[in-house]
Amino acid sequence: MAMPPSQRGTFTPTTEAPVRAGRERLAFNLGSGTVPSRSVVEAAIAREARPTFATAAYAEPRDWGYRGLMLFTAVLLLRPQDHIVALAPLHLAEICAFLGIAPMVLHRFARRLPVFRITPETMGLIVLGAVMLATVPFSIWPGGAVSTFADAYLKTVIVFVLMVNTLTTPKRLEQLTWLIVVCCGYIAARAVFDYARGVHIVEGSRVAGSVSGIFGNPNDLALNMVTFLPPAILIALGRQSPPLKRAIAAVVCMLMLAAIVFTKSRSGAIGLLVMLAALVMLGRKVRPGFGVIAIAVVLCAIPFMPSSFWTRMESIVDDDLDRSQFTGSREARRELMQEGLDTFLDYPLTGVGAGQFKNYDPPGRKQRAHETHNALLQVAAETGMFGAAAFLFLIVRAGLCAAAARRMLARPKKNRPDPLRLVMNDADRQSLYIHTVAMTAGFIGWFVCSLFASVAYNWTFYYVLALIVASRELTRDRLAAGRVIEAQAKGVSIPSAMFSRRVATGAA
Numbered sequence: 001m002a003m004p005p006s007q008r009g010t011f012t013p014t015t016e017a018p019v020r021a022g023r024e025r026l027a028f029n030l031g032s033g034t035v036p037s038r039s040v041v042e043a044a045i046a047r048e049a050r051p052t053f054a055t056a057a058y059a060e061p062r063d064w065g066y067r068g069l070m071l072f073t074a075v076l077l078l079r080p081q082d083h084i085v086a087l088a089p090l091h092l093a094e095i096c097a098f099l100g101i102a103p104m105v106l107h108r109f110a111r112r113l114p115v116f117r118i119t120p121e122t123m124g125l126i127v128l129g130a131v132m133l134a135t136v137p138f139s140i141w142p143g144g145a146v147s148t149f150a151d152a153y154l155k156t157v158i159v160f161v162l163m164v165n166t167l168t169t170p171k172r173l174e175q176l177t178w179l180i181v182v183c184c185g186y187i188a189a190r191a192v193f194d195y196a197r198g199v200h201i202v203e204g205s206r207v208a209g210s211v212s213g214i215f216g217n218p219n220d221l222a223l224n225m226v227t228f229l230p231p232a233i234l235i236a237l238g239r240q241s242p243p244l245k246r247a248i249a250a251v252v253c254m255l256m257l258a259a260i261v262f263t264k265s266r267s268g269a270i271g272l273l274v275m276l277a278a279l280v281m282l283g284r285k286v287r288p289g290f291g292v293i294a295i296a297v298v299l300c301a302i303p304f305m306p307s308s309f310w311t312r313m314e315s316i317v318d319d320d321l322d323r324s325q326f327t328g329s330r331e332a333r334r335e336l337m338q339e340g341l342d343t344f345l346d347y348p349l350t351g352v353g354a355g356q357f358k359n360y361d362p363p364g365r366k367q368r369a370h371e372t373h374n375a376l377l378q379v380a381a382e383t384g385m386f387g388a389a390a391f392l393f394l395i396v397r398a399g400l401c402a403a404a405a406r407r408m409l410a411r412p413k414k415n416r417p418d419p420l421r422l423v424m425n426d427a428d429r430q431s432l433y434i435h436t437v438a439m440t441a442g443f444i445g446w447f448v449c450s451l452f453a454s455v456a457y458n459w460t461f462y463y464v465l466a467l468i469v470a471s472r473e474l475t476r477d478r479l480a481a482g483r484v485i486e487a488q489a490k491g492v493s494i495p496s497a498m499f500s501r502r503v504a505t506g507a508a
Helices: 038-045 062-078 085-090 092-110 120-134 142-166 170-197 218-237 243-263 266-283 290-304 307-314 319-325 329-346 375-409 426-450 459-490
Strands: none
Touching: 062 092, 062 142, 062 170, 085 092, 092 142, 120 142, 120 375, 120 459, 142 459, 170 218, 170 243, 170 426, 170 459, 218 243, 218 266, 218 290, 218 426, 218 459, 243 266, 266 290, 266 307, 266 426, 319 329, 329 375, 375 426, 375 459, 426 459
16 A cells, blocks of 8 residues: 655554454464454554565465465475375475476466565575575586586475465464474374384484485484474473363374484484473473473383493494494594585685585595585585575574573563564464474484484475564564554554554664
């Protein structure tokens, strides 16, 4: 909605946009939640602010995008093509992503609206992709670097955009997170069953994933279990979900913990400990006594862990034990990290090309045809300092974004205004807060595991980042709308600049 130039500086409530007791639903609502009248929000934000999903509520049929996202996630995690060979040529994941992203883009083009929501995290992803392409001419294998960008990274950017633009309600966030938990529970059950019958066993006694992709090897399987275990735990121990859902989540938790143990992944075990510590600290505001319950469950599980698990954990600090009873991978990882650092120092501006460290074979390299086993070193060695800076920016933004979402959702102190209560019911607010706590703990677990794995271009981090960003953006939109309603009720003239993103989060 455009305003005359003379009126763009402020918004003064008038009878044209009164505060109504009943509020119409906008297109981004799903279920029983409501938001302020569209006319109220449009009048308040006016022309100076960028179009948002509060002011362009009927811009595109988001159900198509959301359904495509759900299907894509199921295909990504369950990988039916690994079990039914005839499905492999169909490229189901790409089809599902296209079904989601195409309607959104086409309709927004037709309405002359921004193609997608621009956030600092989106720009960070674009910059990292641009660096990957810019370093292709300097790669040791340009074709391989282009393939890494097109076959892996570009898809993550597209799906990230789809997630941020379609996860526009607490219910949708809850549904997608539950789908991820259930899929991980299935993969964990398969891993436990495989371990019991001696199938998909590597290195003598470690279980690998029953599907390829992000669950393909023991360390990646453990990393993903650690990352998505927090939402399962919070659903099981929370009081918001129905009893049946909580019971299913509890079973999934046990299966995921067992899968981590049976992978005997040392990085997974370290990530699990740090993740649980973070979850205990953050979960205190979700349910009183949460920390005691979580610690008690872990202590009860310890006696059921096989002795071979503890023996492998001892090798974390014992080189001789690792060399004599295992593969000596501890020393190999140390050498790979050193070689990754040396590669970065040799090619600090361009790296050796995205995905090409394993193909880089200079004289004197000891660990040939292997990855760096450290996500930060992986990006630095392959894309140089600019790629490393962009990737580190995304990691930092994930933490800051999660903290911002928790801060906005937290109830203010007594006698302080609470505009969010005007546009969001208590159930949705609690659901969003639990979601951000779970994703924060999951992100911390991922980060610790990523220090020992080459997972910079894998889906896991970008899914967690998108889930965090979506919750922050959703909360920002509601908070900005709540402040409009609050100001109208007081009859206050509101500078339109007040409704910028920065002010909506309380940062300015």
